[in-house]
Amino acid sequence: MTGTHREARSLGAGLDGVGTMTLIALRTGWKGLAAWVLALVGVMALTGASIGALYDTPEKIRGYAESLGGDAMAVLNGRVAGLDTIGGVFANEFGFVLSFGLPLMAIALTSRATRRDEEAGRLELLLAARIGRRAPLLAAVLVASGAVLLTGLGCGAAMAAFGADPAGSLLYGLGIAALGFVFVGLTAVAAQVVEHARAVWGIGLALTVVSYLLRGVGALERNALVWVSPHGWVDEVRAFGDARAWPLLLALVVGLVLVALAFRLLDRRDVGSALVQPRRSVARASTALRTPLGLAVRQHRGAVVGWTVVGAALMGVYGSLAQAVIDVITENRALGGFLGADVEAAAEVVLRTVMSTFLMMLGMLVAAFVIAGIGTLRKEEESGRLEVGLSSSRSRASWLGVHVLVVLAGALVVGLVGAVSLGVTTAASLGDDAWVADVLEGSLAHGAAVLLFAGLAVALLGWRPRWHGLAWAALAAGAVLAYLGPGFDLPDPLLDASPFLAVGRDVVGEGASTTGVVVLLVLAVLLTVAGFVGFRRRDVPVV
Structure with missing residues (x-):
């Protein structure tokens, strides 16, 4: 030939x-x-x-x-x-x-x-x-x-x-x-x-x-x-x-x-x-890996590290733009005339709104981490590992509870590191350390939105695990509505349907909406409880 x-x-x-x-x-x-x-x-x-x-x-x-x-x-x-x-x-x-x-x-x-x-x-x-x-x-x-x-x-x-x-x-x-x-x-x-x-x-x-x-x-x-x-x-x-x-x-x-x-x-x-083959395991598991919590931490730690690095990098770049935002406003004559005589004060107000937008984007990132993390539990069920884990005296609620706890702890790490990165780089850009506390305080509000999406993902896992994609669809709808809705001058009731706006439109400048945060937290608790109830009642696995 x-x-x-x-x-x-x-x-x-x-x-x-x-x-x-x-x-x-x-x-x-x-x-x-x-x-x-x-x-x-x-x-x-x-x-x-x-x-x-x-x-x-x-x-x-x-x-x-x-x-x-x-x-x-x-x-x-x-x-x-x-x-x-x-x-x-x-x-x-x-x-x-x-x-x-x-x-x-x-x-x-x-x-x-x-x-x-x-x-x-x-x-x-x-x-x-x-x-x-x-x-x-x-x-x-x-x-x-x-x-x-x-x-x-x-x-x-x-x-x-x-x-x-x-x-x-x-x-x-x-x-x-x-x-x-x-x-x-x-x-x-x-x-x-x-x-x-x-x-x-x-x-x-x-x-x-x-x-x-x-x-x-x-x-x-x-x-x-x-x-x-x-x-x-x-x-x-x-x-x-x-x-x-x-x-x-x-x-x-x-x-x-x-x-x-x-x-x-x-x-x-x-x-x-x-x-690239996974690292070979040792002959005997460590003491931590022989506990449900240690095993769950091991399963999710790679995702936590990866998402944390992504969030810190994004927020770090955004925070470094703080002085550039101020300069754009103060040096633009058209904007200066529109904002009035005290341009510098107005520029700080605008900057706080911009920082609120960046925190909203961080909230979206953390919500995506939570949905992805809870979604991996479906893989445990499909692979048959969940049946093996539940064959002992361990209850379904304890298995699911440990994993949800670890995922939420990871979300806290991702969100906290991202908020610190945004606050520190903003403070460095402006030469004002007070921004660190302001940004961290504003970031707390979006925790309610993250918990809502966590509750939705748990509810879907508990009742209809094959419908996990609906959690991603809800996140996408909420993100698009929050990002584009205000610029399109949509009605307030429609904008408040997005969890990222329900917590407050300007969390760094005006603070969080107490009503919105409480409503989201209540819904998150109800969805999570419903998910645990459904997981306890349904068959495992569900094909």
């Missing part, structure tokens, strides 16, 4: 049954895929409808560009080209959702059809039939890539429908898809490196935050760090400014290289294993 024939055969080897695997991935995962696409396109459509109504004249759009075109906003959403156009305004308002929504979508869809199926043992059964070794991975990449492309085109269509330049909207939509495709490739690689789906998620989240921060620092300093970040490539497309398409090619090439690397790594490992 010639070298050319060998090469062609090796490239196509293991791809038998790609069509079948693609159909299986669509058939079993179409609900989650549709939810991601509709949610992100829906947020863009909501942004277009609301922002288009608010900024309906060139003068208003120009004022928006003058107010939000500074360095402080560049760190959050990058330097959006064409901010003096309605398309640029749409892109800027959608920027934060884009920065995390598309990568998380890519991670969720890709990991589900790769490492998650392999970890559950389903992939090994499929490969026992006439399915090639590489077919499941290629099918996962195709489905996830198609989903992010559909999302990008849908977002672009929504922007054009509400008045943005059609060509710029299409280019921006392709930029969204390009960002998602890069993270599809990154997730595919991670699925070959580590053995568990939660580790894939950890790597994906870490890379998302790193990319986001690199883009922000690069945009602030106007240096080459922007080109190290896939998020920065979307900005460099400049869809609504001096548009250029070649950064899309960069993202496409990087994504294809990552997918090729994933296939190469797949060929180097066995089914069910990973390139």
Whole structure:
């Protein structure tokens, strides 16, 4: 056989049954895929409808560009080209959702059809039939890539429908898809490196935050760090400014290289294993691991460390922007005239509102940690380990109670470290140590929102464990409503439906809402109790 024939055969080897695997991935995962696409396109459509109504004249759009075109906003959403156009305004308002929504979508869809199926043992059964070794991975990449492309085109269509330049909207939509495709490739690689789906998620989240921060620092300093970040490539497309398409090619090439690397790594490992093997256990467990509490701490500690680092890094960057926010307000003549004579006092009021927004984002992060942590308990049930644990004299309530306690303790660590990071960096930026106490006090309010989502996750685990995704849906709805709702001038009752706004709109400046906090705490207790009751009554496991 010639070298050319060998090469062609090796490239196509293991791809038998790609069509079948693609159909299986669509058939079993179409609900989650549709939810991601509709949610992100829906947020863009909501942004277009609301922002288009608010900024309906060139003068208003120009004022928006003058107010939000500074360095402080560049760190959050990058330097959006064409901010003096309605398309640029749409892109800027959608920027934060884009920065995390598309990568998380890519991670969720890709990991589900790769490492998650392999970890559950389903992939090994499929490969026992006439399915090639590489077919499941290629099918996962195709489905996830198609989903992010559909999302990008849908977002672009929504922007054009509400008045943005059609060509710029299409280019921006392709930029969204390009960002998602890069993270599809990154997730595919991670699925070959580590053995568990939660580790894939950890790597994906870490890379998302790193990319986001690199883009922000690069945009602030106007240096080459922007080109190290896939998020920065979307900005460099400049869809609504001096548009250029070649950064899309960069993202496409990087994504294809990552997918090729994933296939190469797949060929180097066995089914069910990973390139990085878990550390081997010792012959005898330590005294701590022989207790339910010690075992639960061991199970959740990696997630606690990872989420804590992410929260501290994000809040540290945000806190360092404090002086930049003050400078944007005091140096902008238009804003100065609007705020009145005492611009510095007004600037501090605005800064407190901004810090409240950052704490709200930290609350969302901690709530996501709690939902993910309680969600891992479902894996204990699916794997059969829960049945073994309950076969002794240990009660269901004690097993669940210990895990919920450890997850909530981890949430306290993640939230506290993040709040300290925000407070310390804010104080360092402004040269005022009083900000540390102010930020820490304001962060306490969002604990009620976190407990509510913990209660919801426990209730779902207790009664309908297969519906755990509803907790994520509730978090996404609450986050979008809290982040975009006030800018859209939505009615107060609707805004208060978001737990992150119910605790108070300005927790650093005006303080927490006592009524909102009490209501959330009562609901959290009721949901948690209901979850324990349901867990005690239902069968284990529930398929």
